[in-house]
Amino acid sequence: xxxxxxxxxxxxxxxxxxxxxxxxxxxxxxxxxxxxxxxxxxxxxxxxxxxxxxxxxxxxxxxxxxxxxxxxxxxxxxxxxxxxxxxxxxxxxxxxxxxxxxxxxxxxxxxxxxxxxxxxxxxxxxxxxxxxxxxxxxxxxxxxxxxxxxxxxxxxxxxxxxxxxxxxxxxxxxxxxxxxxxxxxxxxxxxxxxxxxxxxxxxxxxxxxxxxxxxxxxxxxxxxxxxxxxxxxxxxxxxxxxxxxxxxxxxxxxxxxxxxxxxxxxxxxxxxxxxxxxxxxxxxxxxxxxxxxxxxxxxxxxxxxxxxxxxxxxxxxxxxxxxxxxxxxxxxxxxxxxxxxxxxxxxxxxxxxxxxxxxxxxxxxxxxxxxxxxxxxxxxxxxxxxxxxxxxxxxxxxxxxxxxxxxxxxxxxxxxxxxxxxxxxxxxxxxxxxxxxxxxxxxxxxxxxxxxxxxxxxxxxxxxxxxxxxxxxxxxxxxxxxxxxxxxxxxxxxxxx
Amino acid sequence: xxxxxxxxxxxxxxxxxxxxxxxxxxxxxxxxxxxxxxxxxxxxxxxxxxxxxxxxxxxxxxxxxxxxxxxxxxxxxxxxxxxxxxxxxxxxxxxxxxxxxxxxxxxxxxxxxxxxxxxxxxxxxxxxxxxxxxxxxxxxxxxxxxxxxxxxxxxxxxxxxxxxxxxxxxxxxxxxxxxxxxxxxxxxxxxxxxxxxxxxxxxxxxxxxxxxxxxxxxxxxxxxxxxxxxxxxxxxxxxxxxxxxxxxxxxxxxxxxxxxxxxxxxxxxxxxxxxxxxxxxxxxxxxxxxxxxxxxxxxxxxxxxxxxxxxxxxxxxxxxxxxxxxxxxxxxxxxxxxxxxxxxxxxxxxxxxxxxxxxxxxxxxxxxxxxxxxxxxxxxxxxxxxxxxxxxxxxxxxxxxxxxxxxxxxxxxxxxxxxxxxxxxxxxxxxxxxxxxxxxxxxxxxxxxxxxxxxxxxxxxxxxxxxxxxxxxxxxxxxxxxxxxxxxxxxxxxxxx
Numbered sequence: 001x002x003x004x005x006x007x008x009x010x011x012x013x014x015x016x017x018x019x020x021x022x023x024x025x026x027x028x029x030x031x032x033x034x035x036x037x038x039x040x041x042x043x044x045x046x047x048x049x050x051x052x053x054x055x056x057x058x059x060x061x062x063x064x065x066x067x068x069x070x071x072x073x074x075x076x077x078x079x080x081x082x083x084x085x086x087x088x089x090x091x092x093x094x095x096x097x098x099x100x101x102x103x104x105x106x107x108x109x110x111x112x113x114x115x116x117x118x119x120x121x122x123x124x125x126x127x128x129x130x131x132x133x134x135x136x137x138x139x140x141x142x143x144x145x146x147x148x149x150x151x152x153x154x155x156x157x158x159x160x161x162x163x164x165x166x167x168x169x170x171x172x173x174x175x176x177x178x179x180x181x182x183x184x185x186x187x188x189x190x191x192x193x194x195x196x197x198x199x200x201x202x203x204x205x206x207x208x209x210x211x212x213x214x215x216x217x218x219x220x221x222x223x224x225x226x227x228x229x230x231x232x233x234x235x236x237x238x239x240x241x242x243x244x245x246x247x248x249x250x251x252x253x254x255x256x257x258x259x260x261x262x263x264x265x266x267x268x269x270x271x272x273x274x275x276x277x278x279x280x281x282x283x284x285x286x287x288x289x290x291x292x293x294x295x296x297x298x299x300x301x302x303x304x305x306x307x308x309x310x311x312x313x314x315x316x317x318x319x320x321x322x323x324x325x326x327x328x329x330x331x332x333x334x335x336x337x338x339x340x341x342x343x344x345x346x347x348x349x350x351x352x353x354x355x356x357x358x359x360x361x362x363x364x365x366x367x368x369x370x371x372x373x374x375x376x377x378x379x380x381x382x383x384x385x386x387x388x389x390x391x392x393x394x395x396x397x398x399x400x401x402x403x404x405x406x407x408x409x410x411x412x413x414x415x416x417x418x419x420x421x422x423x424x425x426x427x428x429x430x431x432x433x434x435x436x437x438x439x440x441x442x443x444x445x446x447x448x449x450x451x452x453x454x455x456x457x458x459x460x461x462x463x464x465x466x467x468x469x470x471x472x473x474x475x476x477x478x479x480x481x482x483x484x485x486x487x488x489x490x491x492x493x494x495x496x497x
Numbered sequence: 498x499x500x501x502x503x504x505x506x507x508x509x510x511x512x513x514x515x516x517x518x519x520x521x522x523x524x525x526x527x528x529x530x531x532x533x534x535x536x537x538x539x540x541x542x543x544x545x546x547x548x549x550x551x552x553x554x555x556x557x558x559x560x561x562x563x564x565x566x567x568x569x570x571x572x573x574x575x576x577x578x579x580x581x582x583x584x585x586x587x588x589x590x591x592x593x594x595x596x597x598x599x600x601x602x603x604x605x606x607x608x609x610x611x612x613x614x615x616x617x618x619x620x621x622x623x624x625x626x627x628x629x630x631x632x633x634x635x636x637x638x639x640x641x642x643x644x645x646x647x648x649x650x651x652x653x654x655x656x657x658x659x660x661x662x663x664x665x666x667x668x669x670x671x672x673x674x675x676x677x678x679x680x681x682x683x684x685x686x687x688x689x690x691x692x693x694x695x696x697x698x699x700x701x702x703x704x705x706x707x708x709x710x711x712x713x714x715x716x717x718x719x720x721x722x723x724x725x726x727x728x729x730x731x732x733x734x735x736x737x738x739x740x741x742x743x744x745x746x747x748x749x750x751x752x753x754x755x756x757x758x759x760x761x762x763x764x765x766x767x768x769x770x771x772x773x774x775x776x777x778x779x780x781x782x783x784x785x786x787x788x789x790x791x792x793x794x795x796x797x798x799x800x801x802x803x804x805x806x807x808x809x810x811x812x813x814x815x816x817x818x819x820x821x822x823x824x825x826x827x828x829x830x831x832x833x834x835x836x837x838x839x840x841x842x843x844x845x846x847x848x849x850x851x852x853x854x855x856x857x858x859x860x861x862x863x864x865x866x867x868x869x870x871x872x873x874x875x876x877x878x879x880x881x882x883x884x885x886x887x888x889x890x891x892x893x894x895x896x897x898x899x900x901x902x903x904x905x906x907x908x909x910x911x912x913x914x915x916x917x918x919x920x921x922x923x924x925x926x927x928x929x930x931x932x933x934x935x936x937x938x939x940x941x942x943x944x945x946x947x948x949x950x951x952x953x954x955x956x957x958x959x960x961x962x963x964x965x966x967x968x969x970x971x972x973x974x975x976x977x978x979x980x981x982x983x984x985x986x987x988x989x990x991x992x993x994x
């Protein structure tokens with residue numbers, strides 16, 4: 001088999017795109033900026049969705065569904081919100097097509113113009129808070145802890161599979177609370193849920209932090225974030241949780257009668273993660289042979305390959321192993337293709353990121369063993385068939401942990417403390433042998449004077465942005481790398497996706 | 498508590514709407530024709546979705562996701578298809594908003610007009626078959642068995658919660674096959690899956706049939722349907738499975754190289770059910786006290802009410818019962834509200850359709866019994882606490898069966914054979930005490946001459962349409978009720994939702 005994918009060192013963007021396409025995760029569509037999520041990619045997304053959904057329900061949330069359409073006037077209600085989203089809106093203006101009078105085909109019927117244009121939701125705060133107005137009267141109606149799984153549209157000009165697409169799938173939580181404190185607690189709780197999910201299921205280490213004013217969600221008082229580091233030294237914002245204050249309650253006039261019989265505006269949060277996480281998953285673990293998936297999210301965790309090809313006596317043993325694995329809740333497939341050679345199959349299963357491969361030949365049967373190959377390290381060894389299920393179960397756990405530890409070590413190795421702007425620029429200019437054309441520089445920990453002006457200036461000069469102010473930051477006196485003004489803590493800069 | 502909902506005999510439409518709103522299933526939104534699915538309604542939909550998804554996967558299907566947008570030119574490719582959907586399309590024409598030059602607010606940016614308009618998918622055959630063109634080359638790529646869970650939009654003028662809304666949630670299966678026979682088999686297989694789901698989970702009996710040419714899906718060679726009968730004697734089309742022949746393969750030029758090395762067009766099916774099923778579920782079982790849910794789809798199957806109010810010794814027993822029920826996979830809630838009276842709570846839980854209610858008072862504890870009330874028949878009796886979990890488990894099964902049998906008996910009682918057009922009209926004019934203003938007449942089994950002309954004429958005269966030609970129809974010589982022309986079998990007519 002010809003090498004399926006480009007090496008990272010050769011062309012990192014092409015490597016990413018090759019994995020997405022060749023591992024069957026997604027495909028471009030004919031609609032500008034929109035992608036098709038293929039069955040394998042969607043199966044990974046389903047696993048992610050199911051785990052997140054369980055975590056949301058365990059923290060007291062319920063699901064609901066709100067309209068795809070947002071009346072233009074709703075979007076305009078909250079000033080910063082519309083400012084943030086107006087430039088990338090898909091706008092529905094008509095509700096009917098007709099045959100062209102000149103017979104040239106189907107055209108929009110000019111008679112079917114909508115009185116008010118409808119925006120395809122880029123996010124649902126406005127339509128949801130308009131609804132919450134009807135649902136909330138008294139403190140007894142609070143808190144309202146609702147999540148929605150939905151598609152949203154943001155008309156991006158430069159798109160990239162999973163990471164930035166015009167339409168994407170996501171979940172958006174929208175909660176309403178009686179007090180400021182309760183809403184802040186909810187915001188932090190969901191940031192923690194996202195961090196737990198990223199680290200324990202995706203095996204993707206994240207830094208929990210708070211966004212600067214300049215990087216906040218349009219309409220939020222504070223945005224909390226989890227930030228991950230990709231293999232090319234660029235950061236990925238993986239999930240955000242917003243404390244919305246009373247901004248949307250005021251815009252949509254949502255008040256409640258408190259226990260003290262006072263009329264008060266409701267406090268709000270919103271939080272979301274999207275199919276963008278799939279991009280993060282790919283770029284955190286995969287290698288030059290293809291996709292690497294953490295076992296907890298892999299649709300197929302184990303594949304059994306008969307060597308050199310299917311035979312009844314191999315199938316018999318494979319059946320027993322499969323039954324034992326399934327008993328332990330492990331998903332397993334037997335590769336019964338008669339035509340492909342084992343080497344070809346090995347490459348194919350590696351490309352698709354199946355965490356563990358068991359090879360069984362006739363000589364193995366005599367020796368009562370199978371060959372076990374792990375995808376993460378490429379190590380192989382022979383293991384007795386007796387007790388193989390317990391071995392594989394432990395191995396899957398080891399792989400999950402190894403992927404996390406490896407990614408965490410990489411992240412730790414690429415946080416650089418700098419104290420001058422020359423050092424700052426030097427880190428960003430560094431070249432890596434493995435990434436000659438695209439090394440991002442990793443995270444830079446540096447002092448900043450706290451002004452948006454300086455933040456923007458640094459971005460203009462270096463393309464690096466402040467990813468977050470880490471929640472566990474230590475106080476430290478210092479001077480802003482750009483202006484030399486006093487600063488009380490370091491913040492994390494990086495080039496980002 | 499004031500009576501929460503209108504009686505069916507008074508106003509059936511209002512009864513339906515009252516249940517939808519008061520049981521917390523859905524709400525109107527400010528967007529014309531779109532509804533908000535509330536947490537309770539969405540929880541029922543999640544249960545339906547999870548069962549269907551399992552059934553699809555067990556029959557070899559995988560999920561994927563295709564774009565929300567369909568280029569106008571794609572929709573136009575299949576002539577009958579565009580004819581069927583052009584009149585109800587939401588059309589995206591622009592991709593940006595801007596501040597009005599005169600400061601009057603936010604307006605559509607005329608500079609951001611799309612080169613080609615995009616249609617919000619009313620169904621996805623066109624965008625999917627355009628994609629399949631890239632995925633199918635040889636017989637080895639077939640069959641392609643893909644399902645999508647998605648939102649779709651059909652700009653309906655007259656809408657009704659769940660039954661007909663501008664936006665709705667559904668699943669759409671789109672399969673590709675090498676032979677006509679395989680595609681026909683798939684079409685029938687999925688009709689059977691729908692029938693199994695409707696009868697075994699929704700407890701809603703359905704008639705499997707085939708649509709007449711006039712009622713076919715736009716672009717299909719044959720449409721198979723499951724048809725249910727609602728309590729007001731009107732029919733509900735509950736799911737359809739389409740044999741698409743080679744129509745979409747030809748429109749999108751999707752060919753494959755057969756095992757005999759011949760280039761051939763691919764054969765296709767598509768099939769779907771939607772949130773409309775929730776409307777069918779409500780109207781099949783509910784009564785004047787509110788929602789009635791079949792146990793297999795109820796988000797909460799059992800509620801325990803302490804009488805007259807929560808007390809530690811009741812909670813202690815309730816905890817044990819709940820643990821025993823949860824062990825059996827039964828979902829149960831303990832009503833710990835201190836302020837509401839038992840009578841109020843009973844009415845509330847009946848309104849919401851919880852299948853089984855357990856009442857526990859202090860005297861019951863002395864007698865080591867609980868009061869068990871079933872929602873379907875309203876029967877109550879005392880049952881020993883010892884062995885209560887097994888009793889409830891059996892009771893839930895009985896309720897599930899009773900709901901199905903009751904609905905089936907109702908359906909059997911309301912299929913009327915007629916042989917003349919006067920009889921036909923008489924059935925439709927019949928009044929029922931329980932439905933003075935809205936009795937639909939049930940199914941009418943009658944001979945028809947097989948022409949679209951007669952079918953349309955009958956619809957004009959009576960509002961009844963041919964729901965289907967039942968699959969298990971017996972051959973029977975007769976004369977068309979309208980024209981007197983010869984006919985070889987009866988078909989089922991009804992007024993329909």
